[in-house]
Amino acid sequence: MQEIRRKYVIPGDRIIEGNHRPLFNVLRAGNSLVSTRVGIAEAGREGVKVIPLSGVYIPRTNDIVIGKIMDHSSLSWEVDINACFSAHLPAQDVFGRDFSPARDDMSRELAIGDLITARIIAFDRTRDPMITIQDKDLGKIPRGEFIKISATRVPRLIGKRGSMIQTIEQATRTRILIGQNGVIVVTGRNADGISLAVRAIRMVEEEAHTSNLTQRVKALLGIPESPSETSIGTHNAHSSEDSPSPIRKGEESQEGKEQNPE
Amino acid sequence: MTQTKSLIDENGKRTDGRTETELREIKINVGVIKNADGSAFIEFGMNKILAAVYGPREVHPKHMAQPDRCVLRCRYHMTPFSTDTRKNPAPSRREVEISKVMREALEPALMLQDYPRAAIDVYVEVLQADGGSRCAGITAASVALADAGINMRDIVAACAAGKINGKIVTDINDTEDKEGEADMPVAYMPHLDQVTLLQLDGILDDKQFSECLDEAVRGCKVVYEIQRKALMQKYFGEETEMKEEQ
Structure with missing residues (x-):
């Protein structure tokens, strides 16, 4: 099988011909795969991909991100995760299932401006990403x-x-x-x-x-x-x-x- | 269109010394604006144009957002000092039109469905104008979009062709645009072999039309090579040659 390593490409460039599996940042055009980003193309046994060299962050499920608390409603915090969508951290994630908006003070746990390490638990581009801090090494970052x-x-x-x-x-x-x-x-x-x-x-x-x-x-x-x-x-x-x-x-x-x- | 002087001299040279099929000198710098996600500066003959791309980012006002795709917003603007006499900085009828055709010329190259509920903003600022600024603007904007890392099917290159003194010539400049017989700006995707913009100001017969279109597309291919070189230079430095180990 034909292999390509470290080929520099810009959008529209043909990477490889034939029936290969497109992994990411590639597009099928006729019998060939073309790049959709400026980056480094690689084709191997597992498929064809382009490692991008520019671009803004697009959230993906299970990514570990660092976010900043921007605001909170009575049920969730709004977190800026440096993407085009702001993430939501449900209050139940922090307070547990018996969370009560009347009883629990959300800004006491996470105030506006606080930094957190979080994991994206759900994101499908039809809704804003949902994040959690309930995992090992996730949560508030005290200083830095x-x-x-x-x-x-x-x-x-x-x-x-x-x-x-x-x-x-x-x-x-x-x-x-x-x-x-x-x-x-x-x-x-x-x-x-x-x-x-x-x-x-x-x-x-x-x-x-x-x-x-x-x-x-x-x-x-x-x-x-x-x-x-x-x-x-x-x-x-x-x-x-x-x-x-x-x-x-x-x-x-x-x-x-x-x-x-x- | 009254012809006051001959636009092609006896040696077959145009007013700026070019031959009929020659393009003006083109220079592109990528990533010139730090605060933008992607940017490019183009010198297309005497045209000097900045293009900046922001996004994908949140849409404001929110009601403009599309649930299944990204919104592309373009602004073509001429600075007051870009022309001989001061240009009112308020958007003119012409600028509104060019913003629209620019958006329509870039849209087919972009994979907007990859960024639903978001917006991509393209700002094209003409610092110095010398005819063919919409083509130069599209060329720069397309490079800026690639620099911003937005998924694209192809790069859009643009170039005009036209008719002066009854002859089809490539890359019309300001004088030729004003005093010539026809001007045809074309935007083209070289890999996909598709035209995304075709306007025509003037009168051409069937034969001249296809000749003019072919000439414009040829010009676009020349422009594309310069776009490609500029992007390669920015990202891969001196190693502009395609590296391939098989």
Whole structure:
């Protein structure tokens, strides 16, 4: 079977001919599959896909996102998740099934402006996304530096099995929470470490598609290069973005990790 | 249309020194506006046009939202200093028309059903006008849409053709538009081989019409290559060659 790796495409470009399975960001036109986004096309045994290099965040079920409480009604909170739809967090999710709007004070649990880590439990584009904070490592974020990057850069920031983010965390002695919607919260005791981590994240965002990025990030962070890591850095310029699932795993391992460098 | 002077000289050169089939110089820069989701700046001869795309984002007013598809909103606007004499910044009849035809030219390329209940806003701001600004605007807007990461079937390229001194020429400029005999702006999707905009101001016979359309489509293909190069340059830098490992 014909395989294509790392082919640069823009919308309308033909990726491959024949009866292949379209995965995402591809469209069937006659006998061929064409790209619908600017990105990197890959065709393999499992199907054909384009890893996009630009675009706003579109929610997907089971994504872990970081959101900001914008408002609340008597039954749910309205959360800005950096998408074109605002998410809803039902009050019962926090207070349990015996929630009573008359008895329970919602703004006491989550006030307007609070940041939360949440998981999208339902979204089908006909209704606004529904989120939950009832899971391990979800809930209110007490403190941290808040930054936004393009959601398409999140897999690159995490790196292969979390390599990039671990590098940044260890070098700057910070803890970095990443939402798949491109919202990031950096915490740490040292202000210099936080600002260095923010600079490294911005660098990854701007240069996500270039090769040798890992080396440049290490140079910024002042980490001496070791030969084995260099080879990984040059190789995985985009291979970390294989499919949505490893990204999420990588991220969950980040958020699940209770390591505290301090 | 009164002909005051010859628009093609004895050497077959037009007023700006081009041959009949030559396009003006085109430059496109992608991602020039940080606050927009996608943007492009185009220099199409003397035209200087900014295009910015925002979205998909929430629709306001809410009643405009469509349950099954995204709303595409376009605004074509000429800055007061874009023309010889000051242009009133209020939207004119012409600008309202161009906004509409621009939307209709871009819509077939976009997969609007992918973003239901949302809106995509396209703002095209003409900083300097020199004839053919709707074509340049569509070209820039299409690049900006691709830059914004919106699902598209194809890129839309636009170019005009027309008739001056009885001859069919490509890429009409301001003088030729005013003093020539016909002007035909065409927007075209090169991969799908489909025309999304065709307007005609002037009179052409059957033969001239098809000749003019062919010439405009040829111009669109030239424009497309420049669009493609600009996008590749922005996203893949120096590695503009298609990399393929099989």
